[in-house]
Amino acid sequence: MANILLFTDQISQGYIILITGLVIVFSALLTLSLFFQHGLPVMLYLYKIITKGREKKIKDIKVEADKEFTGEIAAAISLALHMYLNEQHDNENAVLTIKQARKLYSPWSSKIYGIQNRLK
Amino acid sequence: MKKLIILFSVLSVLLFVRPLLFSTTNSPDFNNTSVAANETPQEDGESFYSDAFKGISQFYQYTGFANATWGNIIMILIGIVFIYLGIKYDYEPLLLIPIGTGVILGNIPFVPGNQTGIYEAGSVFNYLYFGVVKGIYPPLIFLGIGAMTDFSSLIANPKLMLLGAAAQIGVFATFLGALYLGFNLPEAGAIGIIGGADGPTAIFLSSKLANGINLLPDGTTVKNLIGPIAIAAYSYMALVPVIQPPIMRLLVNKEDRKIKMKPPRAVSQKEKMIFPVVALLLTTFISPSALPLLGMLFFGNLLKESGRTERLADTARTKLIDIVTILLGVTVGASTQADIFITKDSMLIFGLGAISFVIATMGGLFFAKFMNLFLKGDNKINPLIGAAGVSAVPDSARVVHAEALKSDPSNYLLMHAMAPNVSGVIGSAIAAGIILSFLG
Structure with a gap:
């Protein structure tokens, strides 16, 4: 590197660095963006296949297996679900807070002058 | 009393x-x-x-009264201005207040020879400054930045990464400008990185190239430009809200400013975990010289996204980065000791730094417009986010957001602007690596 610097003009060296530097920065970020645009979805898909097996489509599910499953059973299940879900009560916040109400002092409501407090 | x-x-x-x-x-x-x-x-x-x-x-x-020079007094005033700007206008106070205090500390006049000043071997400041000179602090800051940054907007829309690359034209243009002004190659490289708008990267590169120790091919040593470069980079970063909006308004017309981008898709946790690993491998294989910066950046991000190391990520993004920022700010500020700092070179560096920010912003904006030529319908991007391609995380993204809100109060660009913003960090680190591999 030092030899090149000695024998060439600084400015022309600068232009070389300018062009190559920009090209490298662009290509680096371009590769990165291309990878995340196209490479990553493929990788994630492959990972899914490896870990869980191919996704089943609706036509892959055999009808024969569900011969026993009649409309009546379905109706019964959905009724049960409906009743169960309607019974739900929304959860309330169980925390009780006692809010201190600010009251202005008034002799009319003062405990000092209450009935229990007879004058002696 | x-x-x-x-x-x-x-x-x-x-x-x-x-x-x-x-x-x-x-x-x-x-x-x-x-x-x-x-x-x-x-x-x-x-x-x-x-x-x-x-x-x-x-x-x-x-006493200081006997030893004070005009340079000292001017620099102390500058330090006070920094602190004032940080407090009054909230321009990056986390940086400006430590740096401003450092500028004051570094310019208190003293009698040389008592191990007081930052440039005297053995003084306490000199030991703290060691982390700057040897480039130790920047990677630690990058670790914290990595642990803070959410790359999901970038993963959702990877093409925005190119905007981060486009803004790096500021780095190389400034580099060329510095060469024309008579700086030699390593110095020009270190000055150019100011255009990366990234304080830690600028310090890292200048501590490697313009540290006052390295020998040039013709036998002379390079100048020590760490102080001016760091101060220029940080002060322009703080001034992003002042520098960028006029350029945005100049280059992007009203209709384009109103473009609404469709919301980014949801990104799965798996993708977020894969991102730091893959990005680390790809970027460091391309530019190994940037390893300390990019390695720590993606390491920090992995700590955050892995979901198992929340404690480490939490320390990195809060305590660790705070400690390093304090030390870095004060020592960089103190390195502006007047007799070393006030030179013609420093002034030139400040000028070049301002130009480089302008060029970087323009590069990002133009490239965003250029990309829009190829995009159709609701895939079009709002050219304003190009300006966030200069790193300056997260200030420039905020500026973009504010600028878009001005022309359409329902246009929220912050998420979209974060994508070029973080890719700008990656881009400027790669650019630093390239310059280092050419000139180091």
Whole structure:
């Protein structure tokens, strides 16, 4: 590197660095963006296949297996679900807070002058 | 209050009496010091007064008042302005206040030779400055930035990464400008990185290239430009809200400013975890010289996204980065000691730095417009986010957001602007690596 610097003009060296530097920065970020645009979805898909097996489509599910499953059973299940879900009560916040109400002092409501407090 | 005044007056009396007592008991010691005390002993009364006077003048020689130069005073004023800007206008106070205080600390006049100044070997500041000179602090800051940054907007829309690359034209254009102004290659490289708008990267690169130690091919040493470069980079970063909006308004017309981008898709945790690993491998294989920066950046991000190391990520993004920022800010500020800092080079660097920010912003904006030529329908990007391609995380993204809100109060660009913003960090680190591999 030092030899090149000695024998060439600084400015022309600068232009070389300018062009190559920009090209490298662009290509680096371009590769990165291309990878995340196209490479990553493929990788994630492959990972899914490896870990869980191919996704089943609706036509892959055999009808024969569900011969026993009649409309009546379905109706019964959905009724049960409906009743169960309607019974739900929304959860309330169980925390009780006692809010201190600010009251202005008034002799009319003062405990000092209450009935229990007879004058002696 | 009364007690305080009494205490203060007692202390001040002691302060004046001390050199006096000192001089009467062992006067030979005084002969060594700058104030000559080699008069012949006289009568008791007279010698008491003359010794007292000598002691006071001796004390005065050590004070800042005697040693102050105009440079010191100017720099102290600049430090106060920095602190004022940080407090009053909230321009990056986390940076400007430590740096401003550092500028004051570094410019308190002192007598050389007592291991006080930041450039004197063995002084405390010199040890703290070591982290700047050897480029230790920047990677630690990057670790924290990595642990803070959410790359999901970038993963959702990877093409925005190119905007981060486009803004790096500022780096290389400034590099060329510095060459034309007569800086030699390594110095010009270090100055150019100011255009990366990334303080830690600028310090890292200047500590490698323009550190005052390296030898040039013709046998001379490079200049020590770490101080001016760091100050320029940080002060322009703080001034992003001032520099960028006029350029945005100039280059992007009203209709384009109103473009609404469709919200980024949801990114799965798996993708977020894969990102730091893949990006680390790809970028460091391309530009290995940027390894300390990019390695720590993506390491920090992995700590954040892995979901198992929340404690480490939390430390990195809060305590660790705070500690390093404090040390970095104060030492970089203190490195502006007037006799070393106020030179023609520093002024040139400040000029170049401003130009480089402008060019970087323009590069990002133009490239965003250029990308829009190829994009259709709701895939179009708002050209304003190109300006966020200069790193300056997260200030430039905020500026973009604010600027878009001005032309359409329902256009929220912050998420979109974060994508070029973080890719700008990656881009400027890669650019630093390239310059380092060419010139290091």
